[in-house]
Amino acid sequence: MKILLIEDEKRMSAAVSELLRQEGYSVDVADEGLGGYDAILKKSYDAVICDVMLPGMNGFEIVSAARAEGVSSPIIMLTAKSDITDKVTGLDCGADDYLTKPFQIEELLARLRALIRRNTKETDGLLNAFDLNLNTKSLNLICTSTNKEIRLPEKEFKIMEYLISNKGQIVSKEQLALKVWGYNNEAEYNNVEVYISFTRKKLKFLGAKTEIKSIRGMGYELRG
Amino acid sequence: MKILLIEDEKRMSAAVSELLRQEGYSVDVADEGLGGYDAILKKSYDAVICDVMLPGMNGFEIVSAARAEGVSSPIIMLTAKSDITDKVTGLDCGADDYLTKPFQIEELLARLRALIRRNTKETDGLLNAFDLNLNTKSLNLICTSTNKEIRLPEKEFKIMEYLISNKGQIVSKEQLALKVWGYNNEAEYNNVEVYISFTRKKLKFLGAKTEIKSIRGMGYELRG
DNA sequence: ACCTCGAACCTTGAAGAAAGCTTGAAATAA
DNA sequence: TTATTTCAAGCTTTCTTCAAGGTTCGAGGT
Numbered sequence: 001m002k003i004l005l006i007e008d009e010k011r012m013s014a015a016v017s018e019l020l021r022q023e024g025y026s027v028d029v030a031d032e033g034l035g036g037y038d039a040i041l042k043k044s045y046d047a048v049i050c051d052v053m054l055p056g057m058n059g060f061e062i063v064s065a066a067r068a069e070g071v072s073s074p075i076i077m078l079t080a081k082s083d084i085t086d087k088v089t090g091l092d093c094g095a096d097d098y099l100t101k102p103f104q105i106e107e108l109l110a111r112l113r114a115l116i117r118r119n120t121k122e123t124d125g126l127l128n129a130f131d132l133n134l135n136t137k138s139l140n141l142i143c144t145s146t147n148k149e150i151r152l153p154e155k156e157f158k159i160m161e162y163l164i165s166n167k168g169q170i171v172s173k174e175q176l177a178l179k180v181w182g183y184n185n186e187a188e189y190n191n192v193e194v195y196i197s198f199t200r201k202k203l204k205f206l207g208a209k210t211e212i213k214s215i216r217g218m219g220y221e222l223r224g
Numbered sequence: 225m226k227i228l229l230i231e232d233e234k235r236m237s238a239a240v241s242e243l244l245r246q247e248g249y250s251v252d253v254a255d256e257g258l259g260g261y262d263a264i265l266k267k268s269y270d271a272v273i274c275d276v277m278l279p280g281m282n283g284f285e286i287v288s289a290a291r292a293e294g295v296s297s298p299i300i301m302l303t304a305k306s307d308i309t310d311k312v313t314g315l316d317c318g319a320d321d322y323l324t325k326p327f328q329i330e331e332l333l334a335r336l337r338a339l340i341r342r343n344t345k346e347t348d349g350l351l352n353a354f355d356l357n358l359n360t361k362s363l364n365l366i367c368t369s370t371n372k373e374i375r376l377p378e379k380e381f382k383i384m385e386y387l388i389s390n391k392g393q394i395v396s397k398e399q400l401a402l403k404v405w406g407y408n409n410e411a412e413y414n415n416v417e418v419y420i421s422f423t424r425k426k427l428k429f430l431g432a433k434t435e436i437k438s439i440r441g442m443g444y445e446l447r448g
Numbered sequence: 449a450c451c452t453c454g455a456a457c458c459t460t461g462a463a464g465a466a467a468g469c470t471t472g473a474a475a476t477a478a
Numbered sequence: 479t480t481a482t483t484t485c486a487a488g489c490t491t492t493c494t495t496c497a498a499g500g501t502t503c504g505a506g507g508t
Contacts, residue, residue, distance in 0.1 A: 153482055170362055193468060216467060217378055377493055421459060440456065
């Protein structure tokens with residue numbers, strides 16, 4: 001579970017990110033608005049926690065811009081003011097929940113769990129990356145720029161599923177072997193290569209702009 | 225996770241190393257100062273635990289010498305004295321934390337975890353020097369003044385990584401050979417030169433203002 | 449100031465090693 | 479049967495190493 005925390009007060013962000021990590025989330029921290037906005041677009045997070053008062057770009061701006069770009073990750077806003085107007089503005093511009101400082105960490109965790117649960121249930125069905133959509137129910141891979149579609153065999157599906165849900169990041173052969181085959185054995189890395197090759201053929205067939213880039217010594221990355 | 229334990233009391237080092245191994249760390253043990261110092265330079269440890277009272281070279285000397293060589297691994301000092309002066313000397317000379325004997329093993333483990341987390345968090349991501357950014361995850365070198373980017377092969381990456389993390393200082397061929405190839409053999413200095421040459425080509429390609437200066441008889445230095 | 453010479457340094461290309469890709473055949477599942 | 483998965487072999491590309499030859503630098507002598 002990947003979470004992005006956008007917060008400029010160092011003490012606050014250190015404390016919250018630490019707690020989230022203890023809960024088993026993997027946390028990225030951005031300490032100003034623009035960087036946070038960039039991060040939202042680059043990776044796909046399971047949730048975003050975003051302060052309102054930020055240097056660079058304020059919380060409302062980030063959220064509405066992100067929503068305009070089609071980002072669907074759940075977003076929780078934090079603010080020091082308990083002012084009701086802020087609350088309304090926050091939800092209006094596309095945030096999913098709202099918390100006023102100071103808050104109990106327990107409350108944040110609870111709301112986070114709730115949002116992630118809700119979101120993964122809704123999302124579950126379609127995964128998206130660039131001009132690709134992957135239907136996790138029918139195992140169909142759809143290219144939105146050519147309108148072509150093809151059904152993937154199970155292993156290829158798992159490869160694609162993992163690559164898409166980690167778009168913007170480099171995925172190692174080890175991770176893929178673990179996710180797709182359930183074990184982790186260097187001898188099996190060739191299988192990863194074979195299936196990457198198969199999957200690339202499917203992307204070619206679809207005429208997709210998205211491609212699977214190899215990064216020598218590191219792994220693979222989906223690029224749009 | 226690799227840890228180096230420098231401790232001359234056999235009973236102590238046996239007990240601590242055993243506990244660390246149970247926690248899943250891989251542990252190297254040195255029982256005297258010089259050997260410990262060598263080990264720090266040879267491998268790259270995720271943390272070093274270092275006693276103060278040691279034959280050969282005392283803890284403070286080890287730490288300050290290691291820091292002078294550009295070692296950035298977190299270091300915890302151990303001492304029998306609870307004397308405050310020692311504590312100050314320890315942190316001054318470059319240690320990250322300090323523990324007085326006798327200590328609870330739990331406390332050592334907790335501090336170790338904290339240091340390792342802090343250290344890997346800071347390291348992973350971006351290293352910066354002048355108009356260069358080095359992404360330590362993707363091995364990409366980015367020039368901020370031209371917005372160009374290129375992926376570095378492993379050895380060139382290590383060269384750059386070491387130069388950047390020692391910017392403002394002269395880095396000897398010996399240090400580079402040790403860091404990049406893991407050994408230290410005059411015959412191999414030509415490899416350093418070859419790779420410096422490769423890396424310079426990359427900087428030229430990027431159009432970076434930063435350059436690798438040669439300082440005859442001394443080594444290399446990054447200049448902006 | 450200038451010249452000479454050796455040491456330090458740079459560059460290059462060829463050969464080798466390693467990582468990755470593709471393919472087809474054999475095995476297994478549907 | 480047909481579709482899918484596994485495995486192994488050979489191929490391509492990229493990175494690394496090594497060695498040879500060229501260039502630059504600076505000390506010591508004229």
